Each structure stands twice: as structure tokens, then as C-alpha cells.
Amino acid sequence: MKFASRLDHVETSAIRELFKLLGKPGIISFAGGFPDSAMFDVEGLQEATDKVFQQEPGGALQYGATEGYPALREALSQFMASKGVQVAPDGLIVTTGSQQALDLIGKTLVSDNDTVLVEAPTFLATIQCFRLYGAQVIGVPIDADGVQVDALEALIAERKPQFVYLIPTFGNPSGATLSLERRKRILELAVRTQTVLVEDDPYGDLYFDQPPPPSLLALSADVPGSRELLVYCGSLSKVLSPGLRIGWMIAPPELLAKATMCKQFSDAHTSTFAQATAAQYLRAGRMPATLDRVRAVYAERARTMSQLLQAQLGSAFEFTPPGGGLFVWGQLTGQGPSGAHKLQDASELARRAIDQGVAFVPGAPFYAHNPNPAALRLSFATVGLDKIQEGVGRLAKALLG
Amino acid sequence: MKFASRLDHVETSAIRELFKLLGKPGIISFAGGFPDSAMFDVEGLQEATDKVFQQEPGGALQYGATEGYPALREALSQFMASKGVQVAPDGLIVTTGSQQALDLIGKTLVSDNDTVLVEAPTFLATIQCFRLYGAQVIGVPIDADGVQVDALEALIAERKPQFVYLIPTFGNPSGATLSLERRKRILELAVRTQTVLVEDDPYGDLYFDQPPPPSLLALSADVPGSRELLVYCGSLSKVLSPGLRIGWMIAPPELLAKATMCKQFSDAHTSTFAQATAAQYLRAGRMPATLDRVRAVYAERARTMSQLLQAQLGSAFEFTPPGGGLFVWGQLTGQGPSGAHKLQDASELARRAIDQGVAFVPGAPFYAHNPNPAALRLSFATVGLDKIQEGVGRLAKALLG
Numbered sequence: 156m157k158f159a160s161r162l163d164h165v166e167t168s169a170i171r172e173l174f175k176l177l178g179k180p181g182i183i184s185f186a187g188g189f190p191d192s193a194m195f196d197v198e199g200l201q202e203a204t205d206k207v208f209q210q211e212p213g214g215a216l217q218y219g220a221t222e223g224y225p226a227l228r229e230a231l232s233q234f235m236a237s238k239g240v241q242v243a244p245d246g247l248i249v250t251t252g253s254q255q256a257l258d259l260i261g262k263t264l265v266s267d268n269d270t271v272l273v274e275a276p277t278f279l280a281t282i283q284c285f286r287l288y289g290a291q292v293i294g295v296p297i298d299a300d301g302v303q304v305d306a307l308e309a310l311i312a313e314r315k316p317q318f319v320y321l322i323p324t325f326g327n328p329s330g331a332t333l334s335l336e337r338r339k340r341i342l343e344l345a346v347r348t349q350t351v352l353v354e355d356d357p358y359g360d361l362y363f364d365q366p367p368p369p370s371l372l373a374l375s376a377d378v379p380g381s382r383e384l385l386v387y388c389g390s391l392s393k394v395l396s397p398g399l400r401i402g403w404m405i406a407p408p409e410l411l412a413k414a415t416m417c418k419q420f421s422d423a424h425t426s427t428f429a430q431a432t433a434a435q436y437l438r439a440g441r442m443p444a445t446l447d448r449v450r451a452v453y454a455e456r457a458r459t460m461s462q463l464l465q466a467q468l469g470s471a472f473e474f475t476p477p478g479g480g481l482f483v484w485g486q487l488t489g490q491g492p493s494g495a496h497k498l499q500d501a502s503e504l505a506r507r508a509i510d511q512g513v514a515f516v517p518g519a520p521f522y523a524h525n526p527n528p529a530a531l532r533l534s535f536a537t538v539g540l541d542k543i544q545e546g547v548g549r550l551a552k553a554l555l556g
Numbered sequence: 557m558k559f560a561s562r563l564d565h566v567e568t569s570a571i572r573e574l575f576k577l578l579g580k581p582g583i584i585s586f587a588g589g590f591p592d593s594a595m596f597d598v599e600g601l602q603e604a605t606d607k608v609f610q611q612e613p614g615g616a617l618q619y620g621a622t623e624g625y626p627a628l629r630e631a632l633s634q635f636m637a638s639k640g641v642q643v644a645p646d647g648l649i650v651t652t653g654s655q656q657a658l659d660l661i662g663k664t665l666v667s668d669n670d671t672v673l674v675e676a677p678t679f680l681a682t683i684q685c686f687r688l689y690g691a692q693v694i695g696v697p698i699d700a701d702g703v704q705v706d707a708l709e710a711l712i713a714e715r716k717p718q719f720v721y722l723i724p725t726f727g728n729p730s731g732a733t734l735s736l737e738r739r740k741r742i743l744e745l746a747v748r749t750q751t752v753l754v755e756d757d758p759y760g761d762l763y764f765d766q767p768p769p770p771s772l773l774a775l776s777a778d779v780p781g782s783r784e785l786l787v788y789c790g791s792l793s794k795v796l797s798p799g800l801r802i803g804w805m806i807a808p809p810e811l812l813a814k815a816t817m818c819k820q821f822s823d824a825h826t827s828t829f830a831q832a833t834a835a836q837y838l839r840a841g842r843m844p845a846t847l848d849r850v851r852a853v854y855a856e857r858a859r860t861m862s863q864l865l866q867a868q869l870g871s872a873f874e875f876t877p878p879g880g881g882l883f884v885w886g887q888l889t890g891q892g893p894s895g896a897h898k899l900q901d902a903s904e905l906a907r908r909a910i911d912q913g914v915a916f917v918p919g920a921p922f923y924a925h926n927p928n929p930a931a932l933r934l935s936f937a938t939v940g941l942d943k944i945q946e947g948v949g950r951l952a953k954a955l956l957g
Contacts, residue, residue: 156665156752156808156810156811157665157718158664158665158811158814159663159664159665159666159667159670159689160667160668161663161667162664162814162817162818165817165821189618189619190618192613192614192615192617192618193614195613195614195617195618197609197613197617200609200613200617201606201609204605204609205602208598208601208602208605212593212596212598212601213593213594213596214593214799215799216593216596216598216601216797216798216799216800217590217591217593217596217797217798217799218590218793218798218799219799250823251652251801251823251826251827252823252824254821254822254823254824255822255823257821258821258822258823262560262562262688263559263560263563264557264558264559264560265560266560266561266562267561269560280820280821280824283820283821284821287663287818287821288560317558351557392619396617396618396829397617397618397619397828398615398616398617398618398619398620398827398828398829398832399617399827399829400652400823400824400825400826400827400828400829407557409557410557410559413559413563416563416566417563417688419681419684420566420655420658420659420681420684420685420688421655421656421659421822421823422651422652422653422655422656422659422801422822422823423653423655423681423801424801425652425801426652426799426800426801426827426829426830427798427799427801428797428799428800428801428827428829428830428833429827429829429830431799432829
């Protein structure tokens with residue numbers, strides 16, 4: 156069978172291979188990118204589903220509009236208002252997870268050999284998703300304050316990208332959050348260069364102590380002309396339930412119309428059953444309490460992991476404790492506690508760690524090019540405090556012997 | 557904003573424009589392609605959802621494997637066995653409706669300017685879906701026994717298509733069913749020419765009196781080498797609920813693996829919540845009774861519509877009464893009851909029909925090229941018997957005055 160030439164641009168995920176090893180009994184996994192199932196508000200979701208069956212079974216089980224179930228578009232419009240963004244229900248479309256929003260962005264905006272700029276590192280599935288549409292994906296360096304604006308400006312001038320894709324808040328995998336000052340500069344840069352910005356924001360609600368700066372979309376109200384260049388992707392997956400597959404996309408009207416047309420041929424529409432359930436859930440007003448609960452649990456896990464990493468790995472592992480999200484990101488320095496030169500290859504460490512009974516994801520696949528082989532990602536989200544302690548201990552043993 | 561060049565290949569659906577008129581009060585609509593919401597087994601689905609929340613909330617609300625929720629793959633394997641097809645659970649993947657299976661087939665198999673052969677007429681969204689991936693979509697003529705095999709053979713020889721897409725059973729829009737003899741010839745033709753066949757089978761379960769011939773997939777057991785060339789798309793949308801968005805794809809292992817990789821970047825996976833609900837439903841054993849009920853209702857509506865069309869439109873409208881599915885398809889002959897020459901343009905009739913308070917879909921958009929302007933599609937699925945009588949009366953008035 157002859158396959159489409161676009162498949163030549165992607166490779167089987169290195170992470171996928173690693174995940175096969177996770178079946179080993181007794182492994183403590185810091186490898187996932189999942190929220191903790193134990194955090195799901197099962198009672199609230201069952202109440203929502205019960206209401207769907209009582210009040211709207213015909214609509215919720217039938218075909219629906221490609222743009223989304225009207226009650227959910229309304230509820231998401233209100234949810235965005237609570238996050239400082241004014242958007243009418245028909246200013247957003249519902250997508251099958253925010254992954255589908257990325258797919259629709261690729262489908263509507265990327266022609267063969269177009270350049271797309273992303274953070275280095277960024278969400279792995281984004282790189283592959285855009286490459287399938289023929290994109291040349293180029294990474295822009297980041298630091299603890301997010302993407303470096305001077306480097307971004309230079310690459311925009313050099314490459315004239317179709318768009319810039321950012322996860323400005325608690326990025327995956329970096330955990331980094333773009334500072335307020337950089338957010339404003341980037342919006343101004345977008346207007347000056349007429350560059351489309353894609354803001355992917357699945358983690359923004361998951362802050363620990365301080366709320367993060369407002370989203371680029373919220374800030375666009377202050378930068379004339381920027382809203383017309385902004386595409387925002389939201390998701391219920393990280394705070395409510397990934398299994399519903401509910402994401403949404405806010406974009407200028409013309410792009411939203413094209414994305415809707417493409418979605419018609421991608422999956423016709425997102426499950427109306429899941430959409431109606433999400434709408435009932437949001438309307439019931441349970442989200443704020445759910446968010447408080449989830450934030451508190453993840454914050455404690457993140458603090459615990461950060462403290463243990465500092466105590467046990469010391470100068471061998473360099474990272475910034477995250478202020479939100481699901482991930483600790485850092486790099487092996489090659490320094491041991493006694494100053495001895497240690498392992499700097501995170502892939503090799505991942506193999507040794509599996510032998511010790513702990514898993515994590517090496518950072519290299521998160522780079523579109525020029526990977527940092529010393530980088531690695533640890534998720535604290537699904538692991539209880541005892542297991543975090545045990546797991547970091549195993550990691551220290553794998554690294555420092 | 558500059559959009560991707562692939563969007564130049566598609567146009568806003570003519571049907572979409574027509575659907576905007578359906579909001580007119582009092583319109584009787586034969587235009588939809590929907591099953592009847594009143595047929596949904598709401599009680600059975602609520603029982604299924606209750607079990608999901610009791611037994612597997614963590615799994616059903618969490619991220620899942622791109623290939624599908626294991627319990628549903630198992631249940632679909634058994635469902636296919638009841639239809640004469642042996643397929644292991646890992647021989648199929650779950651898709652977000654069968655529309656996504658079509659999208660994945662396009663994504664994995666179609667490069668720019670590849671030829672895809674389809675029936676003329678065929679499902680509108682298929683044509684646009686494949687064109688978005690750069691396909692040249694070429695129609696093959698059909699008659700009441702489905703696609704004409706000699707014409708298909710000639711076009712395969714001439715165009716060397718990437719694949720042939722067929723809806724062999726109660727086709728949309730044609731209602732036609734490929735005869736057993738033609739099914740065997742097409743399987744042999746596929747082996748002889750090493751051509752991939754895509755069998756889209758959303759309607760096969762919806763037969764009225766006689767079951768249709770076995771699917772191409774079921775028959776492939778008798779034609780050595782044909783199974784390796786067959787892709788089968790199934791759906792729960794027409795018999796259980798479109799709102800779940802549950803379809804599936806059976807294909808040779810290499811294609812299934814590529815489609816899975818692409819799906820990872822399309823929507824990560826289909827709603828596990830909807831998948832777990834469907835799995836519980838199928839396991840509860842309610843499907844046979846649901847199918848009996850749905851078949852009986854649609855059969856009566858189809859018979860009623862067919863009889864009324866024959867009685868009231870007479871020689872002005874030529875069609876074969878359907879043996880299953882959701883549609884009557886036919887063409888205006890230009891003959892009036894008194895022999896006078898009448899309207900032969902179905903689009904013009906559609907406009908006049910709206911004025912009379914009845915809607916249907918003109919057939920032209922269902923052709924990849926060379927549309928038959930006299931053809932039209934009527935759905936009886938969502939309309940009660942009284943309304944069918946009233947609607948056909950209005951149609952007769954619009955056509956014959």
C-alpha cells in the first residue's frame with residue numbers, strides 16, 4: 156500500500172516507545188501528561204449527565220451543529236468572561252479536545268513549506284500535527300519567563316511565519332510562564348509584523364499560589380489590532396475531564412468559518428452528548444470549587460517534588476519550581492554532589508531510571524530541532540506524596556548511584 | 557490572513573445554504589440525513605452511562621489510547637462477528653464518527669493529485685473531505701444494483717486510483733445496494749488490479765424486509781487477497797445515536813497503524829466517556845431489539861413515502877423504492893400526469909417546494925462532477941406518516957401545480 160507523502164514528515168513518537176516500558180510492575184511514573192483521575196468531579200459529572208437525559212436527550216444524542224452545541228458555546232462564553240475575556244457564543248467553536256483545534260489550525264493555515272514558530276521546547280504533538288500539513292516547524296528559545304522576544308522578533312523577520320504557536324502559561328513541557336511585560340511586547344510585535352499568534356492555554360487555570368498574568372487574549376483588549384491576529388485554544392481536559400474531549404477555539408470570524416468548514420469533514424461535530432454534559436456541568440456552577448480543589452492538590456505535589464529534587468539531586472539537576480500546571484522541567488548539569496562529573500544524557504538516565512523503578516520523559520522530543528539532550532520532564536500530577544518521595548529517591552539513585 | 561492552499565479545493569456546501577431556509581415555520585423537511593431522535597433508546601443509554609459512573613469513572617473520564625477504549629474495541633469486535641465478520645479487537649480502531657475514519661483515510665492515503673474513485677452520486681462530505689487532501693475525485697456511474705463494474709474496471713485501468721470509495725449498502729444519497737454478484741466481481745477486480753477498496757457501511761443494519769447481501773468485508777473471506785486491500789468504516793450513528801460520535805475503522809495492520817498515528821494529532825482519541833457508554837450499551841445486549849424497532853418504523857415510513865410518490869407524482873418522478881437506509885433517491889422526468897412537459901431542474905423545484913412548505917435536497921452536490929440536475933433526495937426517516945402524506949402532497953403541488 157502506498158501512503159500519502161505527508162506521512163514522511165512525521166516519525167513514531169520516541170515517547171510512545173518509552174511508554175511501552177511503563178507496564179513494568181511497581182514503576183512510579185512521572186512520565187504522564189495526564190491529570191489525576193482521583194481529582195475528577197465524578198458526582199458533579201453524573202449529575203450533569205442525569206440532567207442531560209432528563210431535559211434534552213433528543214438534542215444531546217442527535218447530530219449537532221459543527222460549530223458546537225449552543226448551550227455549551229453559551230457556557231464557555233461565560234467561562235471565558237470569568238477569565239477576563241469577552242467573547243460571544245458565536246465567537247468560539249467547540250473542538251474535540253484542544254488537539255483538534257491545533258489540527259484545524261494546521262488544516263486551515265499551513266501550506267507546504269510554510270514556517271511555523273514554536274517555543275523550544277514545546278508540546279510534542281503540536282510539532283507533529285503541523286508537520287503533517289507540511290509546516291517547517293522552527294523553535295524559538297525560551298527561559299523561565301517564557302519565549303525570548305528578541306529571538307522571536309528576529310525569527311519573524313527572517314522566516315515570515317504563517318503563525319507563532321505559544322503555550323504562554325505553565326507551558327508543556329517547560330512549565331514556564333510568559334511574563335506580563337513579554338506578553339504585551341509580543342502582542343505589539345504581532346500587530347507590527349501582522350503575524351498570527353496561536354495561544355494554547357490548557358493549563359492557565361491550574362495555578363498554585365499567584366494567578367498567572369492575563370492570557371494574551373485577555374490582554375489583546377489593550378493592544379489595538381491584536382485581537383484580529385489571535386487564535387486561542389481552551390480545554391476542559393486538565394481541570395474537569397480529558398475523557399469528554401471538550402476543547403474550544405476563539406479566532407477572528409473568517410478563520411473560525413474556515414475552521415468550521417474543515418471540521419465538518421474532520422468529524423462533523425464534537426460529541427453532542429459530551430458537550431451537553433459539559434454545558435450542564437458549567438451551568439451548575441461547580442467549576443470554581445473543582446478548580447480550588449485541584450489547585451490545592453497539585454500545588455502540594457509540585458512543592459513536594461521541587462523540595463525533594465533540590466534536596467536529593469542538588470546541583471546535578473537545574474530547574475525552576477513551577478508556579479502551576481503539571482510539570483517540572485529541568486536539565487542535568489553533569490555536576491554530582493561531590494563535584495564529580497555525572498550523566499548529562501537524559502535518555503540514558505531514563506533507561507537507568509526504569510531499572511530503578513521510576514519513569515520520566517527525556518526532553519529531546521519536545522524540540523522541533525536542536526534538542527537539549529540534558530533536559531527532562533517530570534510530572535507530579537498523578538502521583539501521591541509518598542510515591543513522589545519514593546520516586547525522587549529512585550531517581551537520585553539512578554543519577555548519582 | 558492567508559489561508560492554506562488546500563482550502564481552494566473545496567466550496568461551501570450548496571446544501572448548507574439550503575438548510576438555512578429550513579428554519580421557516582411549518583416546513584416539513586425531507587432534507588435531513590438524520591435518524592429520528594424519537595427512535596433513540598434513551599433508557600438503555602442512561603443505564604449504560606449509570607454503569608460507567610458506577611464501574612469505571614476513572615477510566616471513562618481520563619485520557620485513553622488513541623486506538624480506542626479496550627472495552628469498546630472488544631464489543632465492536634463481537635458486533636462485527638454478529639454481522640459475519642471476524643475481526644480481533646486490535647484489528648479495528650475507534651473513530652470520532654465514521655466521518656473521522658474518512659478523514660484519516662484521506663490523511664494517510666491521499667497525496668496531491670491522487671485519484672480517488674467514488675460512486676456518482678455519493679456522500680457529499682466524502683468528496684470534500686478527500687479534496688482537502690488534494691484528491692482528484694472521479695465519479696463512477698451507478699444503477700439500482702450499485703456501482704457499474706465495467707465502468708469501474710475501465711476507470712481503475714485509466715486512472716490508477718489510490719482507492720475506490722463505495723457505500724455498497726443503501727447508499728447515501730442513492731439508496732442503492734450493490735448486488736451480491738457485483739460485490740464478488742469488485743473484490744476480484746481489487747485483487748487483480750491491487751486496488752484499495754473503502755467500504756463505508758453506516759446503513760447496512762437498517763434493512764426493511766430482506767437483509768442486504770453480506771458486506772464486502774464479510775465476503776472478503778471468500779476472495780483470497782482481498783482482505784488485505786479492504787478498509788471498512790462502521791458507525792453507531794444511524795441506529796443508536798449520532799451524538800455519541802462513535803465510528804470504527806477496520807483495515808490492514810499497516811494502514812491501521814498509520815491512521816492511529818494521524819489520529820493522535822487529529823484529536824488524541826475519541827471521547828472515552830462516549831466510548832465507555834457505547835461499550836456498556838452493546839454489552840447489555842439491547843442492540844438487537846433496538847434494531848428491530850428502528851427497522852420497523854423506517855420501513856413503514858419508506859413504504860408510505862414510496863406509495864405516495866408513485867400515486868401523486870406518477871411518471872413525473874422516477875425512483876426505485878428503497879430496501880433500507882434513510883433515503884428515496886430519484887429524478888424528475890419532465891413528464892406530467894397529462895404528458896405535458898414539467899420541471900426537470902431539482903434546484904428550481906427545491907425553491908418552489910420551500911414556498912409550498914416542504915424541503916428536500918437537490919441531487920447535484922452529491923456528484924463529484926457532471927451532476928444530474930434532475931436528481932433529488934428525500935429522507936423519510938424523521939417524518940411521521942401524517943407529515944409524509946402532507947409533505948408529498950405539497951411536493952406534488954410544487955411540481956405539478
